[in-house]
Amino acid sequence: MLRTLLAPRLVVLHLLVIGVLVSFTFLGRWQLGVFEASGAPRRAPDPAPVSVTELAQVGRHLTGAAISRQVTATGTYDAANQLLVADRVADVAAPGGRAAKGSGFWLLTPLRLADGTTIPVVRGWVATAADAAAAVPEGSVTVTGRLRPAEQTDDVMRNGNLPRGQVATVSTAELINTWPDARLRDGFVVMSAQEPPSRVTPVAAPPPTIGSGFNWKNLAYALQWWIFALFAVYMWFHFVRDDLRRRRKGEERPDSEPAEPAARAEV
Template sequence: MLRTLLAPRLVALHLLVIGVLVSFTFLGRWQLGVFEASGGPRRAPDPAPVAVTELTQVGQHIGGTAISRRVTATGTYDAANQLLVADRVADVAAPGGRAARGSGFWLLTPLRLTDGTVVSVVRGWVPTVADPATAVPEGTVTVMGRLRPAEQTDDVVRSGNLPRGQVATVSTAELINVWPEARVRDGFLVATAQQPPSRVTPVAVSAPTEGGGFNWRNLAYALQWWIFALFAVYMWFHFVRDALRGQRERKSEEPQPAGPAAQVEA
């Protein structure tokens, strides 16, 4: 049997089937990856910046289409009411609280607009409370950045009680109590640029994204390639089985040598 399996014709068949299996498995996995990627978020259109007053209101949640939109805001910072958002890294999408304990602080400063309302601005990130960048610019500033929805107070697992002047989340509901005299617009602005320029480390914030629909055709292609691979194994099995069966039949048809009894009778 081993001699039959290692015959040149079958060795070529073995190598061909191995190549087919590797190729078809890879092609199926590639199509599956395309299918999985098709359902992930995609970058949405990123319109030109608009005034923050067009997308935010006092006492009304910002709409879904406003999230991560580029906005501008002009006003004066209220240095006396600046807060530090504790246990944060310089990325708005990164987890905070206990997951980022001791990583640093966001500078959360109220920006008072000309109409008297307040926009919560994350001016940037500092590693320590004593960092010189915590100093608030004076005078009128124009802030460019992206709008984010207010965080929920339970969005992070808190590390414990925070000192006065620090908060765990950028929650509009909480800020209304911290800044009782301010008419706070919903959401917050993550600054990406400022005039006059600021030297604080900016907090990374992504552009708008939209959910993608799965492309089921790619999943069908993946299954198709794997079915082809199974069919190749099926055909290989039949070729090998037929070769072994033919070898056994040829061996059974060969004339048998005469035994001792036949030689005595002769």
Template structure:
């Protein structure tokens, strides 16, 4: 049997099947990688900043399709109304609340525009509530940043009752009651300019992305290549089995002839 298995014809078959298995496995893994990459978010066009009043309105919601858009706003910060968003990391996409308990604070400051409306602005991040960098600049300021939809009041798992002047989320529904003296525009702006004062950290905010779905055709292609590989193994097994059976038959034939002659 070994002589049959390692005959030149079968050795060539073995090498051919090994090459087919390696190639088809690689091709299937490549198609699987294309399938996985197809579901990853893609960067959307990132146009120049526009006035925040064009996207954030009073009494209407900022929708997800404008999340991350660059906006600009000119006004004056209301220092006496600043809030600290507790248990946050310097990244707007990072989880907050109990998941980031004690991590630090976002500086949430109302910016009053020339028309009297208020825009919620995240000016930066500080590690403690008493940090001197939390001081609010005075005078007119022009803020450039990225617009974000209002957070849901249950967006984070709260870690308990917060002290006065602190909130758990940047929720327009809650801020309307905290800042009742002026119409509040929906959503909030994560400032990218001007830079935070020394001691404060800019809060990272992602650019807009396109919602994309998986390309299921590539997954089917991957499965197809692997099925082909299994079929090659199936055909190799049957071919080798038939060759071994044929070799055994040839070995028995001379023995049978010798016995008949004796």
């Protein structure tokens, strides 16, 4: 049997099937990868910044279209009411190339706008509450950043365990009580730039993304390639089996015809 399987004709068949299996398997995996990538969120168009007053309102939640939009806001910071959002990690390099590592604080400062309303601004990240960069600039500033929705308020008990001046979340509902004199717009701005410039470590704010449905055709193509691979194995099995049967029959056949019966002896 081994001699039959290693016959030149079958060796060529074995190599051909192996090549087909490898090729079809990789083609199927490639199509599967395309299918998986088709469902991943992709970056949405990022319009130019607009005034925060166009998207964030007093007493009304942000719409889905407003989330992660670039906005600008001009006003003056209320330094007396700045808060520290505890246990936050900076994932952007600090000015001067320093890497900001470990847990620290967001600087959450109310920005009073010209119309008397207030928008919370995350000005950046500091490692400690005593960091000199936490100082609030005086005078009018213009902030550019991304608008984010208010965070969940399921950390009320945790807030009670924090020192005065610190909070666990950026929640509009809680800030209304913390800043009772402010007409607070919903959401908050994660600052990316400020004029005059700021010295604090910026906080990352991802651009808006949109979901995209899976392209099921690519999954069908992947299955198709793998079915072809299985069919190649099926055909290989039949070719080899038929060849073995033919060889076995050839070995069972006598090498020569049986001899004629001996002639009767002459009387």
